[in-house]
Amino acid sequence: MTWNLQKSFQRGSEPQAGTLYLVATPIGNLEDMTYRAVRTLQEVDVIAAEDTRQSRKLLTHFEIPSKTLFSYHEHNKHASGPELIRYLIEGKNIALVSDAGLPAISDPGTDLVALAIENSISVVPIPGANAALSALIVSGLPTERFTFIGFLPRDKKSVEQVLESLRMSEGTLLFYESPHRVSKTLEHMHRVLGNRRIVMARELTKRYEEFARGTIEECLAWLEEHPPQGEYCLVLEPSDGSASADQTVWWESLSIEAHVAHYEERNGGNRKEAMKQAAADRNVSRRDIYNSLL
Known part of the structure; x- marks a missing residue:
């Protein structure tokens, strides 16, 4: 990453690109939504959503006026990412939301953030719930x-x-x-x-x-x-x-029979599965375990 200094809320006199807002959404209880998150979704030009149907329900619940919802997820990120960057360069503000919690955590938002930074676009977090x-x-x-x-x-x-x-x-x-x-x-x-x-x-x-x-x-x-x-x-x-x-070697002092019996008891008497698990512990084949028990 090359040197980059972002002052999120200081603007100069020259025309500016838009801002990418990473907006946290509820992980279950809708009361997890913050005032700032609602206001941001009300004010941005575009909302990029992992699942537009889920996001539309959220917007309806908080009475956020209908606006452009843009699909951005793991399977279309390579096509949708550059399109969202183009909107940002044109001066539009975009909110990125995931189905639940913080965007860019275990979802493709990470790629969009990196792309925005590469294009000198401000990325602003709107914190909230995280599982x-x-x-x-x-x-x-x-x-x-x-x-x-x-x-x-x-x-x-x-x-x-x-x-x-x-x-x-x-x-x-x-x-x-x-x-x-x-x-x-x-x-x-x-x-x-x-x-x-x-x-x-x-x-x-x-x-x-x-x-x-x-x-x-x-x-x-x-x-x-x-x-x-x-x-x-x-x-x-x-x-x-x-x-x-x-x-990691809790079974080392056990005989193979005792090792298998341990798993058999835990698996409700499933001896075949118990032998499989013991074999995995000992890094041998299940046949080796079977032969040892003959």
């Missing part, structure tokens, strides 16, 4: 240092590579996860990082807001009895340095 930080501050885990990870990759190998890189991280770790993947993600965490304390936060700021606090094993047991619903924010305790190495 990860909301979960962190009520987690009971350390807040002095933390790392936001967001969504992990989808394939097992990449997930475990990312987690391995975080194994000795000294800060609390923040993740986003969908309900149909949260159990698998916890299993990966348990295998790579050990049985750490974790908080599963869901339905943040909504009527059924819920925080499940415990170890990874306890939370996995909870999910077996209570099927996951809603988007999750996972807050994972940091490494304690010396203990981390022991945590």
Whole structure:
């Protein structure tokens, strides 16, 4: 990045380009919306939205006059981004909103911000609700240092590579996860990082807001009895340095039979899945585990 100095609210006498406003929207409870966010959406010329249908509902609720809604999301950002920059260069003010929370966090807003800065366009934050930080501050885990990870990759190998890189991280770790993947993600965490304390936060700021606090094993047991619903924010305790190495090999003193039995008990008697998990821990094939148990 080349040198760039932005004075957001000082204007010279020469014609100015427009401003890109990053406007936070509610993560659940509509009362999360700030006065400044409403005013900004009322005043800008264009609103760039991840989902224009969702944003139209928001505008209607706050009685914000109808205006140009521009679709900007992961699948059209390469075409829509330059078009939005053209509007800004022409002097139009644009508000960027995501479906929920702060734009540019786990969404393509990051690319638009970088493009705006490259074109010497002012980018102004309009702060508000954020799921990860909301979960962190009520987690009971350390807040002095933390790392936001967001969504992990989808394939097992990449997930475990990312987690391995975080194994000795000294800060609390923040993740986003969908309900149909949260159990698998916890299993990966348990295998790579050990049985750490974790908080599963869901339905943040909504009527059924819920925080499940415990170890990874306890939370996995909870999910077996209570099927996951809603988007999750996972807050994972940091490494304690010396203990981390022991945590990652919690099974080392177990026989293969005991190792499989541990998972079998947790999986409701599913021996095939238990052998698969034990094999992954030991970095061997499931057939190796099977042969050892004959």
